[in-house]
Amino acid sequence: MASPSTTTRVSRRKHRGVPIPATRYDQRLAKILSYATEVFCDKGYEGASMRDLSRASGMSLAGLYYYFESKERLLYLIQKHTFTTIVARLKARLEGVDNGEERIRIFILNHLEYFLANQAAMKVLSHEDEVLKNGFGSEVAALKREYYRICVGLLDHLKRQRSLQFTTRLAVLSLFGMMNWIYTWHNPRVDADAASIAREMGDVFLRGVICGAKARKS
Amino acid sequence: MASPSTTTRVSRRKHRGVPIPATRYDQRLAKILSYATEVFCDKGYEGASMRDLSRASGMSLAGLYYYFESKERLLYLIQKHTFTTIVARLKARLEGVDNGEERIRIFILNHLEYFLANQAAMKVLSHEDEVLKNGFGSEVAALKREYYRICVGLLDHLKRQRSLQFTTRLAVLSLFGMMNWIYTWHNPRVDADAASIAREMGDVFLRGVICGAKARKS
DNA sequence: GAGTTATTCGAACGTTCGTTAGAATTTATT
DNA sequence: AATAAATTCTAACGAACGTTCGAATAACTC
Numbered sequence: 001m002a003s004p005s006t007t008t009r010v011s012r013r014k015h016r017g018v019p020i021p022a023t024r025y026d027q028r029l030a031k032i033l034s035y036a037t038e039v040f041c042d043k044g045y046e047g048a049s050m051r052d053l054s055r056a057s058g059m060s061l062a063g064l065y066y067y068f069e070s071k072e073r074l075l076y077l078i079q080k081h082t083f084t085t086i087v088a089r090l091k092a093r094l095e096g097v098d099n100g101e102e103r104i105r106i107f108i109l110n111h112l113e114y115f116l117a118n119q120a121a122m123k124v125l126s127h128e129d130e131v132l133k134n135g136f137g138s139e140v141a142a143l144k145r146e147y148y149r150i151c152v153g154l155l156d157h158l159k160r161q162r163s164l165q166f167t168t169r170l171a172v173l174s175l176f177g178m179m180n181w182i183y184t185w186h187n188p189r190v191d192a193d194a195a196s197i198a199r200e201m202g203d204v205f206l207r208g209v210i211c212g213a214k215a216r217k218s
Numbered sequence: 219m220a221s222p223s224t225t226t227r228v229s230r231r232k233h234r235g236v237p238i239p240a241t242r243y244d245q246r247l248a249k250i251l252s253y254a255t256e257v258f259c260d261k262g263y264e265g266a267s268m269r270d271l272s273r274a275s276g277m278s279l280a281g282l283y284y285y286f287e288s289k290e291r292l293l294y295l296i297q298k299h300t301f302t303t304i305v306a307r308l309k310a311r312l313e314g315v316d317n318g319e320e321r322i323r324i325f326i327l328n329h330l331e332y333f334l335a336n337q338a339a340m341k342v343l344s345h346e347d348e349v350l351k352n353g354f355g356s357e358v359a360a361l362k363r364e365y366y367r368i369c370v371g372l373l374d375h376l377k378r379q380r381s382l383q384f385t386t387r388l389a390v391l392s393l394f395g396m397m398n399w400i401y402t403w404h405n406p407r408v409d410a411d412a413a414s415i416a417r418e419m420g421d422v423f424l425r426g427v428i429c430g431a432k433a434r435k436s
Numbered sequence: 437g438a439g440t441t442a443t444t445c446g447a448a449c450g451t452t453c454g455t456t457a458g459a460a461t462t463t464a465t466t
Numbered sequence: 467a468a469t470a471a472a473t474t475c476t477a478a479c480g481a482a483c484g485t486t487c488g489a490a491t492a493a494c495t496c
Contacts, residue, residue: 024493025442046264047349050484062486063444071484127345129402131265169409170418177399178392184347185391192385200388208426242463243472268454280456281474289454 029067032057033081036074041120045075045128075128076136082121083143086114090150100158101206107154108205109198111179116186116194123183148172158209166209175205247285250275251299254292259338263293263346293346294354300339301361304332308368318376319424325372326423327416329397334404334412341401366390373427384427393423 035057039048050071054061068074090110097103115122132140151172159168178201191197253275257266268289272279286292308328315321333340350358369390377386396419409415 028443044262044264044349046262049482051482060445061484062446065485066443069485131262166422167410167418170415171422173399173403174396174419174422177395177397179395181391181395181399191387197388200385201392204384204389204392204423204426206426207429208422208424211425211429246473267452269452278475279454280476283455284473287455 025067032059032064032067033074033078037078037120037124040075040078040124040128045071045124045131072132072136075124076132076140078121079125079128079132079140080143082118082125083140083147086111087143087147087150089114090147100154100161101210104154104158104206105198105202107151108175108179108202109195112182112198112201113194115179115182116188116197119183119186122180126180126183148176151175155209162210164210171209178205243285250277250282250285251292251296255296255338255342258293258296258342258346263289263342263349290350290354293342294350294358296339297343297346297350297358298361300336300343301358301365304328305361305365305368307332308365318372318379319428322372322376322424323416323420325369326393326397326420327413330400330416330419331412333397333400334406334415337401337404340398344398344401366394369393376427380428382428389427396423 032053036053039053039056042048043052050061050064053074054064057064068077090107093106093110094103097106130137152168155168155171158164159166182197185191192200250271254271257271257274260266261270268279268282271292272282275282286295308325311324311328312321315324348355370386373386373389376382377384400415403409410418
């Protein structure tokens with residue numbers, strides 16, 4: 001009787017041994033989240049209406065609320081899932097790689113690959129950054145901070161290892177800017193794929209940070 | 219009798235010789251635009267209501283419409299003014315400077331100085347990029363393209379002059395990313411001023427683009 | 437196939453939205 | 467002071483918003 005959207009749903013069947021990872025409910029919710037990502041991406045969170053999502057997903061307006069309790073929670077679910085996934089992938093890829101420069105290249109490649117493969121979700125993540133309030137917002141903010149700190153760690157390591165001189169915070173945020181801005185311009189029919197872009201952005205950024213010779217005149 | 223907001227208002231008194239640059243109307247409109255910039259910056263264009271602006275500006279809801287015909291035109295006016303100003307300043311500053319690297323440094327400094335001095339306006343420009351439709355949108359888009367092309371010109375010149383190898387489009391958009399992303403993180407109590415940031419971002423970017431030695435391994 | 441639970445729906449709720457009509461008021465001109 | 471013009475207001479319009487209620491349907495259990 002109670003709506004499942006009020007509490008976190010269990011994602012495994014109750015009895016009958018074998019745990020099936022995705023219940024019907026979870027699959028349906030995931031589908032809705034993917035439609036919602038598209039809609040939020042196109043019209044922005046505030047600009048998109050629940051009726052837009054209803055139209056896009058083919059489900060009635062009221063029917064949607066069986067799966068989540070509010071539009072805000074919908075955005076939260078999208079952002080949390082996206083961030084969690086990208087952080088998890090990054091950690092897996094970094095495992096076993098020691099070289100400082102290579103680790104930064106992996107960071108860039110992971111970010112851009114995921115960004116371009118899930119452009120809509122990443123745009124929603126980048127663009128709708130400040131709209132979540134209170135509890136929702138702080139949880140996503142914590143994920144973001146963790147991701148940010150990983151990058152700071154990578155750069156600080158390189159900096160110490162090679163006695164470089166740059167402001168870590170500025171370097172990290174510049175790198176994020178380079179990468180995240182991509183959602184405003186990337187056109188798959190014109191621009192290269194993630195690997196190429198990652199390589200060239202990595203070149204520019206790493207040379208810029210490493211190159212000993214000052215590029216300034218006098 | 220006719221509302222002045224439907225046509226572009228003349229900004230000079232009609233008779234009595236001396237042209238006074240700012241009429242009462244223009245001053246009032248400018249004031250409203252500045253309040254609107256603040257409100258759009260805080261809550262986003264879609265998230266901000268005309269009632270928010272009414273509250274912020276101290277003018278009645280209907281009173282606002284004496285100065286512009288729609289919320290969309292309000293955003294258009296803000297974006298157009300901001301872009302026009304930053305392009306004009308840039309052109310003035312580039313005048314007489316020949317050195318290719320110095321010209322790019324001027325571009326970066328001009329951008330960041332204006333960005334940090336008018337953070338709200340620039341956030342509205344960066345963040346509310348795709349919301350203007352049809353006529354409004356295309357005019358602002360043309361301004362943006364001009365600004366973009368200037369930067370392409372600067373980088374292409376440097377590239378030819380020094381026989382460098384990079385994708386101009388990617389380099390320009392990376393630079394814009396580095397600079398524009400600043401609206402998501404800059405905190406005047408923590409971060410340096412525009413000149414310092416421009417210098418360090420310029421260092422990273424120019425070294426990255428100029429440095430002959432590949433930073434890649436193997 | 438009856439009974440129970442899970443899912444979906446049409447219809448509406450109350451609120452807020454952008455915008456406007458028309459009256460009231462202030463300001464400028466004689 | 468009288469007149470005209472410019473500016474601002476109160477009050478409302480219809481539309482769209484996020485959300486909810488309770489009934490209707492579908493899926494599953496026995």
